[in-house]
Amino acid sequence: MYPFTLQEEFNNLQEIQFLLPSDKISDIKSNLHETGTWANVFWRRRHNHSKREDPELTFVFQQNPSSILEIGAGYGRVLRKLIEGHEWDLDSMRFQGVELCNHFMPYFHRYQRDHPSLKKCDIIFDNFLTTSAFEGTSFDVILFPMNSFPSFDFGSLKAFFLTVHRHLTKNGMFLFSTYKIQDQLLASLDLRKGHDGELLLELGQGAIVAEYYEFLVIETEFGAQIVTYMCYNTFSRDYTLETREIFRHTLDFGLQPRLHEIIETSGFRIKIFDDSSHSLVYGLIKL
Ligand SMILES: C[S@@+](CC[C@H](N)C(=O)[O-])C[C@H]1O[C@@H](n2cnc3c(N)ncnc32)[C@H](O)[C@@H]1O
Numbered sequence: 048m049y050p051f052t053l054q055e056e057f058n059n060l061q062e063i064q065f066l067l068p069s070d071k072i073s074d075i076k077s078n079l080h081e082t083g084t085w086a087n088v089f090w091r092r093r094h095n096h097s098k099r100e101d102p103e104l105t106f107v108f109q110q111n112p113s114s115i116l117e118i119g120a121g122y123g124r125v126l127r128k129l130i131e132g133h134e135w136d137l138d139s140m141r142f143q144g145v146e147l148c149n150h151f152m153p154y155f156h157r158y159q160r161d162h163p164s165l166k167k168c169d170i171i172f173d174n175f176l177t178t179s180a181f182e183g184t185s186f187d188v189i190l191f192p193m194n195s196f197p198s199f200d201f202g203s204l205k206a207f208f209l210t211v212h213r214h215l216t217k218n219g220m221f222l223f224s225t226y227k228i229q230d231q232l233l234a235s236l237d238l239r240k241g242h243d244g245e246l247l248l249e250l251g252q253g254a255i256v257a258e259y260y261e262f263l264v265i266e267t268e269f270g271a272q273i274v275t276y277m278c279y280n281t282f283s284r285d286y287t288l289e290t291r292e293i294f295r296h297t298l299d300f301g302l303q304p305r306l307h308e309i310i311e312t313s314g315f316r317i318k319i320f321d322d323s324s325h326s327l328v329y330g331l332i333k334l
Contacts, residue, residue, distance in 0.1 A: 050265040050274075056295075060276060065242065065260045070293060075276075079294040080198075084279050086150035088255060089121055091247040093158075096124055102324035103192045103222050108133045110220050112187030113140055118175045118211075119195050120144025122154040123165055129190075130164045142168035143186070145175045176203075176210055185216045191223035194326055197298040201269045204301070208313035208331075215333060220318065224326040228300060253282040253289065270302040 051059060053072065060066040079085050107115065107129060117125055126144050130137075146155075149172035159165040171180045189211050199207055211221050247255040258278040265272045277294045301309070310317060310331060319330025 050272075051262070053295075056262065056274065056276075060260060063260075065258065065276065065278075066293070070291075075293050075295050077295050079277065079296055080147050082148070082292070082294075083150040084255075084281070084290075084292055086122075086148050086154060087249075087281075088247055088257065088279065090151075090154045091249050091255065093122070093124065099193075100324065101125060101128060101192055102321070102326055103190060103224050103328050104128060104132055106220075106222050106319055106321070106328060106330055107188050107190060110188050112219075114186045114216075115140075115142055115188045115190060116181070116186040116214065117142075117144045118189065118191040119193075120146045120151075120155075120170045121148075122151050123158045123162075123168070123170060125190070125192050126168045126170070127158070127162050127165050130167055131162075137167055140167070141186075144168065144170035145178065145180070146170050146172055147174050148172070176206060181214050185214050185219065187216050187219045189215055189219070189221045191221075194224050194226050196223045196225040197300055198296075199299070200297065201267075201299040201301050201305075204306075204309050205313055208309060208315060212314050212333065217333065219333070221315065221331040222319070222328065224328045226300070227322055227325065227327045251284075253284050254286070256280045256282070267299075269299070269305050271300045273298045273300075 053075070057066070057072045057075070061068065061070070076082075104125075115129060117129075120126055123144065126142055130142055151170075152172055155170050171178060173180055208221075215221060241261060243259045243261070245257040245259075247257060256279075258280075260276045262274045265274065275296045275298070277296060279290075279292045279294075280288060281290045281292075283289050307317065310329075311334075314334050315331040316334050317329060318332045319328060321328040321330075
């Protein structure tokens, strides 16, 4: 009976031969975004990212802010687009990022060297929800781009919105994007891509071969959840397998009325609800 327990998911993945007989259930990790593998994988996707359209940015520019915080800044891709995409009075601007995965630090420094405009910004490598780095600090715009929103589990959304609220100036705006899925489709939709993969290459370094398996959408009391398994196999330059890591990752999609209720009880009002691009962009202001 779907949804599966962890053991059932594991058995299922072995049955269909996504997992190897030698893989153990205790090998499965759920902290992808804290690992060096995540930073390596995301960094290696940077050439593809450079073609990405980020619909949130137009709304950031419209706010005419003098301070911007990006949550989940990665290696600095969006911060660079923010700095280079608008005519700022740079002397009075503050561009700040916060990124959970500290393994991005060397990549950020390298990206900063390659793109001197990034000298104007800083990234704190810490968890936005728990860091003390921003105590007493507020920003005109707080941005959570690239459809990263569903990575937050639905149960912790209120704490997330309240933290954002604390660090937003009185007339500030919180902008985030999510996948464009309509409520009526959420519960019944089969988003399953099933088995998929990616070859991630970097000059002078061994290859990472990624395999993904996405389970059917699970209907939950708040909307829907998608469970994905990721296997990252890292090879040396002469193609010896060095590491094999298995991660379980979930995406939570709240039905709009449930999400809007949390937004309002966290002290926000929806000012922007834009579905004219590949993503759904929300802009929240304080009540
Ligand atoms: C999909 S990536 C997007 C990176 C970057 N914004 C971009 O568009 O290139 C989302 C990032 O959010 C980070 N993240 C997730 N939860 C976070 C948290 N609580 N605090 C800070 N960063 C977080 C993840 O580690 C991940 O690198």
